[in-house]
Amino acid sequence: MKPGTIVGWIWMxxxxxxxxxxxxxxxxxxxxxxxxxxxxxLAVLLENNFLIGKKIAVVCNHTARIGQTHLVxxxxxxxxxxxxxxxxxxxxxGQAEAGQSVVDGKDPKTxxxxxxxxxxxxxxxxSEISGLDFVVFDVQDVGARFYTYISTxxxxxxxxxxxxxxxxxxxxxxxxxxxxxxxxxxxxYKSFVGMHNVPIIxxxxxxxxxxxxxxxxWLKTGKKAKLHVVTTQNYRHDMRWNxxxxxxxAPSPNLPTPESAELxxxxxxxxxxxxxxxxxxxxxxxxxxxPTSRTFNDTVLGALTLKSTTFTPRPTPxxxxxxxxxxxxxxxxxxxxxPQSSGNNRFIAGVELLKLMYKSYDGDxxxxxxxxxxxxxxxxxxxxxxxxxxxxxxxxxxQEDIDKFKAVRNKYLLYP
Numbered sequence: 001m002k003p004g005t006i007v008g009w010i011w012m013x014x015x016x017x018x019x020x021x022x023x024x025x026x027x028x029x030x031x032x033x034x035x036x037x038x039x040x041x042l043a044v045l046l047e048n049n050f051l052i053g054k055k056i057a058v059v060c061n062h063t064a065r066i067g068q069t070h071l072v073x074x075x076x077x078x079x080x081x082x083x084x085x086x087x088x089x090x091x092x093x094g095q096a097e098a099g100q101s102v103v104d105g106k107d108p109k110t111x112x113x114x115x116x117x118x119x120x121x122x123x124x125x126x127s128e129i130s131g132l133d134f135v136v137f138d139v140q141d142v143g144a145r146f147y148t149y150i151s152t153x154x155x156x157x158x159x160x161x162x163x164x165x166x167x168x169x170x171x172x173x174x175x176x177x178x179x180x181x182x183x184x185x186x187x188x189y190k191s192f193v194g195m196h197n198v199p200i201i202x203x204x205x206x207x208x209x210x211x212x213x214x215x216x217x218w219l220k221t222g223k224k225a226k227l228h229v230v231t232t233q234n235y236r237h238d239m240r241w242n243x244x245x246x247x248x249x250a251p252s253p254n255l256p257t258p259e260s261a262e263l264x265x266x267x268x269x270x271x272x273x274x275x276x277x278x279x280x281x282x283x284x285x286x287x288x289x290x291p292t293s294r295t296f297n298d299t300v301l302g303a304l305t306l307k308s309t310t311f312t313p314r315p316t317p318x319x320x321x322x323x324x325x326x327x328x329x330x331x332x333x334x335x336x337x338x339p340q341s342s343g344n345n346r347f348i349a350g351v352e353l354l355k356l357m358y359k360s361y362d363g364d365x366x367x368x369x370x371x372x373x374x375x376x377x378x379x380x381x382x383x384x385x386x387x388x389x390x391x392x393x394x395x396x397x398x399q400e401d402i403d404k405f406k407a408v409r410n411k412y413l414l415y416p
Contacts, residue, residue: 038244041170041207041230042071042138052079054133057124059086059117059156063140063249064170071138071170072110082112084128088139088152089118090252118148122192123155129163137169140251141206142261143176145185146193146268146375149251150209154195154219157210161223169229171207171414175241175261179203179343180406182265183398185377194377199402201265201343204409207231212412235415240339253319254284261285263337266350269381272372274365275357276330280313280323287311288353289332292362296331301356302349303341306333332357344395351381352391 043066045051056075058064064071076082085092085107092107092114105114115128129135137156139149153169160167182200190196196218202209207229213219214227241248241258248258255261264285270277278287287309289296296308311330313323333353337346361367373379384394 035236035239035243035245036234038173038235038239038246039233040066040172040246041232042066042172044230044233045170046074049075049078049080051075051134051136055081055083055131056134056136057084057086057129057132058082059088059135059137059139059152061088061090061092061139061251063172063251064138065249067247071136072107072112076110076112082110083132085112085114086117086124086135086156087114089148091116091118117152117155122152124159126159126163129159129165132165135160135165135167137167137206137210138172139206140172140249141174142251142255142264143174143201143203144265144268145182145196145198145200145202145377147251147264148192150206151192151195153206153210154213157213157225157227158219158221161219161221161225164226166226166228167210169207169210169227171205171229171231173232173235173239173241173244173246174203174205174237175258176201176265176343177203177205177237178240179346180402180409181343181347181395183377183381184401184405189374189377191374193374197405199398199405200377201347202405202409203237203343204412205232205235205414208409208412208414211414212409215412216408229414231414237413237415254279256284257286259286259337259339262346263335266346266353267335269354269372269375270357272369272375273357273367274324274361274363274369275332275367276311276313276324278311278313279320280316280326281311283311283334284319287332287334288357289330290361290363291325291328292331292360294331294360294362296333296360301352303338303345304349304353305336305338306353307336308332309334348391348395351385351394354381355385355388355391358385 058072060071072082104116107114137153141149157167180199180201180203184199185194185197210227214224250256255264267277267285270288275288275290278284298308299306313325315321358367368382372382
């Protein structure tokens with residue numbers, strides 16, 4: 001039996017359902033055998049619902065669905081007693097903008113209490129999960145260290161470990177799961193946007209990540225959660241999102257497309273600068289710019305094609321109530337990513353773009369703010385950009401750490 005998996009009758013019931021250790025890995029697609037649609041952990045669960053008659057809490061948001069079938073709406077009709085819903089950043093129905101506190105309340109559709117894990121606290125209280133049969137986690141992640149869903153997962157694991165309540169993670173594909181890259185987090189910069197010493201892109205599903213956190217002893221209590229991962233079926237790490245044939249449900253309001261999710265890893269660090277990433281526009285995380293009289297010329301930076309553009313951020317309810325440079329015309333670039341580019345090429349291009357924007361910036365405020373180091377995980381990237389080091393050298397500087405991390409990561413991969 002794999003470490004960290006649920007014991008007893010659950011393991012027996014899940015053995016053939018595409019769960020961790022059950023041999024549910026897919027074979028490489030070919031012209032004769034094209035890749036089948038990926039089936040997320042929720043679909044596997046619903047095919048053989050072992051939660052009937054059980055008392056559970058769920059950690060989920062609007063992404064916990066298959067098509068129009070939502071985890072909560074479905075389980076409540078099948079004899080599963082959902083005591084509470086724990087909501088991560090952006091809320092249970094996914095309508096809160098980035099950084100906005102999520103408040104407690106009730107789900108108007110089901111009447112189930114909704115408890116915020118993004119506000120005054122990040123994890124469940126012991127009184128809220130004690131006595132439950134299970135806590136179930138189902139959230140679509142994007143595979144970036146600073147995307148807070150894996151931080152929420154860590155807090156939930158800690159709470160479950162303390163309460164000795166079993167945690168079930170319903171796994172989903174990672175749209176950035178085909179590579180590992182970016183500087184690693186240093187201890188001095190740990191925060192809710194970076195809790196562990198991993199690269200910006202860790203290349204793991206939430207189920208794999210949870211297993212690594214559990215088995216590497218990264219929970220603050222020093223205990224392990226009683227963890228089981230219901231794996232996806234037909235997923236491979238070399239897949240891009242379109243290969244999964246799954247519908248895209250925006251995991252947060254400003255990642256409306258799979259392409260924006262793939263650009264996100266090399267654009268989110270601009271949230272620690274005076275550059276807009278298009279919040280308050282129709283193309284968030286697909287543009288970069290700022291108010292300036294400068295002229296931007298079309299260019300290609302390896303995996304990134306840059307087309308000069310202008311955009312004006314506007315207040316957008318549920319997405320960005322007060323975007324950077326609200327109602328100001330910004331000049332910059334519309335970005336297109338080569339869909340076949342490797343992860344390495346993407347990060348090298350991303351660093352080159354960061355250097356270009358740094359050199360182009362002529363605003364009144366400093367280009368960098370203190371949030372930049374929290375997002376990148378150290379002070380080094382900022383120092384290298386200011387020093388105008390070659391982009392390839394900057395990228396190369398974190399590869400030794402990447403190799404060490406991959407050796408750890410490889411122990412916990414559930415998919416080929």
